[in-house]
Amino acid sequence: MAKLYLTDNFAPVKKEITADNLIVEGELPKELKGMFLRNGPNPQFKPTGLHHWLDGDGMLHCVEMSNGKASYRNRYIRTDGFKVEQTQAKAIWPGLLNLPRFDAPHGLMMKNTANTSCVFHAGKLLALWEAGAPYEIRLPDLETVGVYTFNDKLASTFTAHPKIDPVTGEMIVFGFAPIAPPYLEYSVISKEGELKRTVPIDIPAPVMMHDFAITEHYTIFLDMPLTFKPMRIMQGQLPIKFEAQNPSRIGILPRHGDNRTIRWFKVSACMLYHVGNAWEEGDEVVLLATRTPDTYLFIPQEDKGEGGETEFEQFRLYRYRINLVTGVVKEEPLDDVATEFPRINDDFTGRKTRYMYASRQATYMRPRLLLDGLIKYDLETGSSQVHEFGRGRFGGDSAFAPRPGASTEDNGWLLTMVWDAVAKQSELLVIDAQNFTSEPVARVIMPGRVPYGFHATWISQALVATPS
Secondary structure, rough: OOHHHHHHOOOOOOOOOOOOOOOEEEEOOOOEEEEEEEEEEOOOOOOOOOOHHHHHHHHEEEEEEEEOEEEEEEEEOOOOOHHHHHHHHHOOOOOOOOOOOOOOOHHHHOOOOOOOOOEEOOOOOEOOOOOOOOOOOOOOOOOOOOOOOOOOOOOOOOOOOOEEEOOOOOOOEEEEEEOOOOOOOEEEOOOOOOEEEEEEEEOOOOOOOOOEEOOEEEEEEEEOOOOOOHHHHHHHHOOOOOOOOOOOOEEEEEEEOOOOOOOOEOOOOOHHHHHHHHEEEOEEEEEEEEEEEOOOOOOEEEEEOOOOOEEEEOOEEEEEEEEEEOEEEEEOOOOOOEEEEOOOHHHHOOOOEEEEEEEOOOOHOOEEEEEEEEEEEEOOOEEEEEEOOOEEEEEOEEEEOOOOOOOOOOOOEEEEEEOOOOOOOEEEEEOOOOOOOOOEEEEOOOOOOOOOOOEEEEHHHHHHOOOO
């Protein structure tokens, strides 16, 4: 695992850079004002124990754009565990494939790496890691302020995929617990950033619940059988395992409901890691997500006859139609191409969307999860378009930046970070979403290598300037 996720463009970078007036090939649109943020793992020391890609210390990479110019900075997220290890000059806490430090050195069983994603809400930028609390990050310098617990009201962990309702401004979140019940807790945070309530939701076992969805009136949970049993390590097994014999379920509850008002719907055995969007359509709730029939959390497995050395997880975009009156669930694949990181114009979160974007898996590069293009889906016509990165060029998650004042859903730009393995160069691509198959309107050349990471976020200049 270490050789997979600590080499090539998975290898960490040590230098924190600040650079203005970046080289731009093409032309940055003058109206594109804001910052593209990408969070990801970047271990500062050689890991202890088994290493997984999800384990490294969080590092933010930010490209700020305004008036056709771009600047870049990257900063470690200085979590409590990071600071302790920095003073000791070595790794102290092992990653998720190992037993936690039950002896709790420095008061911590596990290190919160804050390495998965970011959210900007009520005037605050939060870096997220789903097994712990958020860390507040100062803008624009990306300095770490510290753990953020909503005036000590946060009593659970905090998902890496909170949803912000574009109409009410509420932020809807959940937290899962890997060891002791309640295994799932649900919270609603007001537009002003006040955590209003947290309620427990009963699920039968601790599972890795990475993402979820909202609609105008409902919250949708994904109870998939990727279970935590830390003591498996004592038998020489991994602590996380996909147990297909356990039910795969989708739970739907009114936004301000609780465990008494949630309804569960069984679906075929699968893992849904990432949600594209969800909305209400008559008596149905429609959910779009990337699905795999089983999962091993990107840990290479022995080949079962595919002709390669290892098995490889492949995700496909699926649509679920859940009828709240009849209880019937319809499942259908939308594409036979393997994709991950589904994205939309976030101004349409929880409302019907026509367009969805996803990163195409470079399945020939297994067992690593590499992505070699972007796909734009037209859900109305059932058609799709591909933006190819090109030979030896691999990307990651994307973020949609709407054109200011736009009246159509796809009027804007899709932004993504790409590593050119031939030129040994990292670039931010700015793609016109309405002219998707064409060359990017701009390629912003990074002043240093940007390792592959996790989730991307677009924060407009106007949003940052809005009083919280």
